[in-house]
Amino acid sequence: MLGSAPAAANSKYAGIVVDAKTGKTLYAHDADELRYPASLTKMMTLYLTFEALERGKINLNTRVKFSANAAKEPPTKLGIGAGKTITIEQGIYALVTKSANDASTAMAEHLGGSESKFAAMMTAKARALGMSRTTFRNAHGLPNSAQVTTARDMATLGIALREHFPRQYKYFSTRSFTFGKSRFGNHNRLLGAVRGVDGIKTGYTRASGFNLVSSVVDRDRSIVAVVMGGRTGASRNEQMKDLISRYLLKASTRGRGNLVARGAPANVAVAGLELPKIGPIPSNRHQGSQRLALAYATPTPEPVVGRAALVNSLNAQKIAIPTPAPALVPPMPVETASVDTVDPVTTASTSATTGWMIQIGAMPDRNAAIELLTRAQGDGGSALSGTEPFTMAYAKNKEQLYRARFGGFDGQAAATNACNSLKKKGYACWATAN
Structure with a gap:
């Protein structure tokens, strides 16, 4: 399976190497052909888990109960009985090391209400991230003929994580x-064995063959590589080692990264909300030079003015971020703004008379939140005309985070329209008011 033409040795094989700084495809073989993801599926289960953590819907100590459905999943598994619980963090560890199928189902049911609803969320998120040929039907990757992906889509997901x-x-x-x-040891045998490898995930079923997504960061170069359809775990690992040795040095030492836009939040079918409608999978054959596309906008933020006015407006509104599934998770507490927590980043008027605003993310670094706002302001066009980008500091698990928001919309319709416009550009966005 080694070298640039492994198909003669194995018809199931597909592979790709992507420069994680520039998005350039350094190597591809059947990278857009449909394959079964097997336990690579758990990468998306973890993506949605991490997203729920960032949004405050859950925390690492949240207890996850195992249903009878979760408990009966076949190995590999933790072997938790129905009615028993683990923490979210234990579930994360179980997925990345043992690739536990029972923990995957339990977490899916906790976050989505049912595994089928969670699978719809997974597919919707895949579309939002640009994974146009991926469809999920379960949270673990056990055989399902309708659950398919491509090597390119898995590389996109690896970079997004x-x-x-x-x-x-x-x-x-x-x-x-x-x-x-x-x-339980990690199934990824390249960790600690190949310089620069820092994850991500293995997978295997009889139908899929042996799969592996690897992230490599070595000094000033970075790649994400995918091998699918290996005949054995050993041959898969050797192919991955070969790809890393061949193409890491061809990766750029420069580049901005930020290749995959944050996907729009799934419209979860829980507590009466409507499921996203997933259309047919389009054909998406890329050329070898295709880049993971994200247009960058670079307007420079102006000096801060009008802070007190925005603080007063926010306190009058008592903003709280709504959760998509109120029946499953407790509401977030109402915030009180102060001069210390609100940080406007433009010079326009700071009055938000109607109380409507949008949030597009929460970042651990203020400058990263401002950069996100700056890009969104360029991409949002007229939908964000006259609005106020600002960051809002808050503490979560004793850690400082910064919410990236736009205020000053003239009613719910304007805020919703702005979100719809940003979602088309690949941003997460939701409108909120008192």
Whole structure:
């Protein structure tokens, strides 16, 4: 399976190497042909878990109960009985190391209400991230003929996990996980064996063959590589090593990263909300030089003025971010703004007379939040005309985070229209008011 033409040795094989700084495809073989993801599926399960953590819907100590459906999943599994619980963090560790199918189902049911609803959320998120040929039907990757993906889509997901969740991404480099009296090693044998490899995920079913997505960061170069359809775990690993050795040095030492726009939040079918309608999978054959596209806008923020006016407006509104599934998670507490927590980044009027605003993300660094607002302001066009970008500091689990928001919309319709416009550009966005 080694070299640039492995198909003669294995018809199931597909592979790709993407420069994680520029998005350039360095290598591709059948990268857009449909394959079964197997346990690579859990990468998306973890993406939605990390997203729920960032939005405050859950925390690492949230208890996840195992239903009878979750408990009966076939191995590999933790073997938790129906009615028993684990924490979200234990579930994360179980997925990245042991690739536990029962934990995947339990977390899917906790976040989505049912595994089928969660699978629809997974597919919707895949579309939002640009994974146009991927469809999910379950949260673990056990055989389902309708659950398909491509090597290119898996590379996109790997890059998105790195870019969107830099704090949580560290879990993918976990070497082992102790649960009760058992210790589970990571199935990814390249961790610690190949320089620069820091994750991400393995997968195997008889139909899929042996799959692997690898992230490599070595000094000033970075790639994400995918191997699918290996005949054995050993041959898959050798192919991945070969790809890394061949193409890492061809990766750029320069580039902005931020290749995959944050996907729009799934419209979850829980508590009476409507499921997103997933259309047919379009054909999406890319050329070898295709880049993961994200247009960058670079307007420079103006000096801060009008802080007191915006603070007074926010306190009058008592803004709270609504949760998509109020029946499953507690509402977020109402915030009180202060001069210290509100940071306007433009010079326009700061009055938000109607109380409507939008949020497009929460970042661990204020400058990153401002950069996100700046890009969105360029991409939003007329939908954001006359609005106020600002950051809002808040503490979460003793850590400082910065919400990226636009205020000053003339009613709900204007805020919703702005969100719809930004979602088309790949941003997460939701409108909120008192």
